[in-house]
Amino acid sequence: MTNYTLYYSPGAASMAVHWMLIESRLPFELCFIDINQGAQHSADYLRLNPAARVPTLIVDGVPRHESTALLMLLAERHPEAGLAPAPGCADRAEWFEWMVYLANTLLPAMRDWFYADSDGDPAGTEAVRALAERRIGQALDRMGEQLADGRAYFIGGKLSTVDFLAVMLMRWTRNLPPKATSRANLMPYITRLRALPSFIELNKKEGLTDWSNPAS
Template identity: 30%
Template sequence: MLKLYYSAGACAMASHIALEESGADYEAVAIDLGKGEQKTPEYLAINPAGVTPALVVDRGVITQNGAIFTYLAQSFPHRHLAPVEDIFEMARFNAFNGFLGSAVHPALGKVLFSRPPLEGDARAEAVELALGKLQLVEDSLLEAPWVFGDAFTLADGYLMVFERWARQARLLDTGRFPGLNAHLDLTQARAAVGRVLAAEGLDAV
């Protein structure tokens, strides 16, 4: 059986959603980042990077949300979780997820999770950078209603995680980001997403 290591509300929620959308038989194991469980020898033996998500499959461990999406989409093609049959569209899918992972996640993470918390000019600068990344998704990448137009893909669950963070931090202004707000509401309304939120002990935001 597949086994996912995740942390509630963190970026691993995207892989949790991917599993739920895939219909796979899986077990989800919570790793409490606040308690440092991601740095225990037991967890580092699973993912030496000391971060979640990590997905244990029959052949080993897969890390990185984007790689987990590809594995699940190719394993369960009948669920149409990504455009696996079209090499160009699959490259676009990977590019979008790469942008979330390499630009949106670190920019928002700096605003929300810097310890000690950022203040003054340093915070304003970090907020401006994060808003710029979200603006690029709003203006140029989100085709609407889903990331790739008419069909849900696993990129939608990934984007939703960062939209949740932004809304919770009051950074997702409805006037400036109408597309992202609509996308967040649409994605949180999916049955599979609702099951994942409940399993992680969270509400829609």
């Protein structure tokens, strides 16, 4: 079986890929990149990822990037894990839609909010964050509408890559004005997903303690 190497930083965009590797029980190695100390800008890491971001996943000896693309790639390479609807399945189109929506709409808005003062003109920080906040809130509303019927997972009645990506992005809202946990339609879903053994193991491996279910 293929061994993967994941370059990650705790709680960053690598989190969803790390979670999928754990849930799929795939063999992999972890390489910690301390983005708070600027390790993503080191010469060694830039050779793997010129964009200076995590994640990077070594696949068959080749560095690959972009969390959403990596989730979809792993689902394609390991269909036995059942983490994406099979080609031709009725849920396949909805899976594509949600993966692209989260990657193209919510994830960029989150980046705009967090990096408004460094990615662009600092003078425009307030306006950029205000727009990002509105877009994040709208995305959370749409996600809440999807989950309003009490379904356990986003699509198809089973865990998929959409859930890994969605929960990671929901976690990122924990210190933002629009919080996923403040939405009544999202909270049961969040509680259910945070109780998964793979999510608990993920948090343990990444040393994360600030977005878990209360101890019973």
